[in-house]
Amino acid sequence: MEVKSKARVSSDGLDRGRFTFQRSWFDEDIRPEWETLTVPLRGTKLNILEVGSFEGASTTWILDNLMTRSESRMTAIDTFEGGMEHLDPDQVHQYDISSLESRFRSNISKCEHMNKLRVMKAKSDDALLDLRREGALFDFIYIDASHVAIDVLHDAVICWRMLSVHGTMVFDDVAWKGYMEDCYNPRIAIRSFVQCAVQEVETKETEAQMWVTKVPNRIPATPNPDPALYYWDNGLAVKQ
Numbered sequence: 001m002e003v004k005s006k007a008r009v010s011s012d013g014l015d016r017g018r019f020t021f022q023r024s025w026f027d028e029d030i031r032p033e034w035e036t037l038t039v040p041l042r043g044t045k046l047n048i049l050e051v052g053s054f055e056g057a058s059t060t061w062i063l064d065n066l067m068t069r070s071e072s073r074m075t076a077i078d079t080f081e082g083g084m085e086h087l088d089p090d091q092v093h094q095y096d097i098s099s100l101e102s103r104f105r106s107n108i109s110k111c112e113h114m115n116k117l118r119v120m121k122a123k124s125d126d127a128l129l130d131l132r133r134e135g136a137l138f139d140f141i142y143i144d145a146s147h148v149a150i151d152v153l154h155d156a157v158i159c160w161r162m163l164s165v166h167g168t169m170v171f172d173d174v175a176w177k178g179y180m181e182d183c184y185n186p187r188i189a190i191r192s193f194v195q196c197a198v199q200e201v202e203t204k205e206t207e208a209q210m211w212v213t214k215v216p217n218r219i220p221a222t223p224n225p226d227p228a229l230y231y232w233d234n235g236l237a238v239k240q
């Protein structure tokens with residue numbers, strides 16, 4: 001089943017109707033927020049990373065709206081095999097995973113700035129480490145691939161290492177609860193990540209997402225004055 005993008009024209013007048021998306025998650029829930037929150041980025045030179053592209057709804061929006069400067073570049077990572085929630089036999093059919101990559105490629109081919117996009121067809125585990133080895137540095141990173149907590153945490157930490165100071169990282173689906181166990185949902189990972197990076201983050205939680213901006217370290221480490229308190233009793237015990 002193919003449907004044209006429902007909300008046809010974005011606030012800058014670009015025609016979203018030229019794309020074909022089966023899912024309108026981005027246009028219905030995310031795009032209105034992004035149109036406001038990305039205003040400071042418009043027209044600036046940007047290096048953007050997207051982890052999880054699906055049919056290219058967010059990819060095409062970024063290409064159209066944030067890649068207008070000739071020096072700007074974008075990298076998109078996706079296996080095009082769907083996430084865990086799509087792999088249930090009924091869902092594979094429902095999400096038409098077999099044609100996912102061709103739908104993505106068809107959509108991005110309609111973008112004027114498509115030549116600025118590098119597509120890495122790979123698991124984020126591998127692609128992010130490749131980018132790190134290349135010495136990549138990004139100004140804006142969108143994390144929307146696997147929703148399994150340990151995967152989100154992995155993507156968050158490696159991406160954080162590649163985010164410039166004053167750069168912003170956005171997590172999608174903060175409140176998504178596709179599974180009953182916390183370890184299969186993103187929230188616990190996003191929370192844990194923010195707690196670990198608190199000395200250099202500013203956060204803004206929107207309806208569906210968490211925006212995290214990297215700021216210069218504002219909490220210097222204070223040495224523990226009492227060696228007798230260097231070790232916690234059962235500090236790492238985890239309740240099963």
Ligand SMILES: C[S@@+](CC[C@H](N)C(=O)[O-])C[C@H]1O[C@@H](n2cnc3c(N)ncnc32)[C@H](O)[C@@H]1O
Pocket residue numbers: 025026051052053054055056057058059077078079080081082083084122123124125144145146147151
């Ligand atoms: C929720 S969709 C992305 C939606 C897209 N950002 C949008 O707004 O339209 C998640 C995507 O992540 C991909 N994905 C899931 N786990 C992945 C992983 N470990 N590495 C790379 N891609 C993954 C899936 O193939 C799927 O296309």
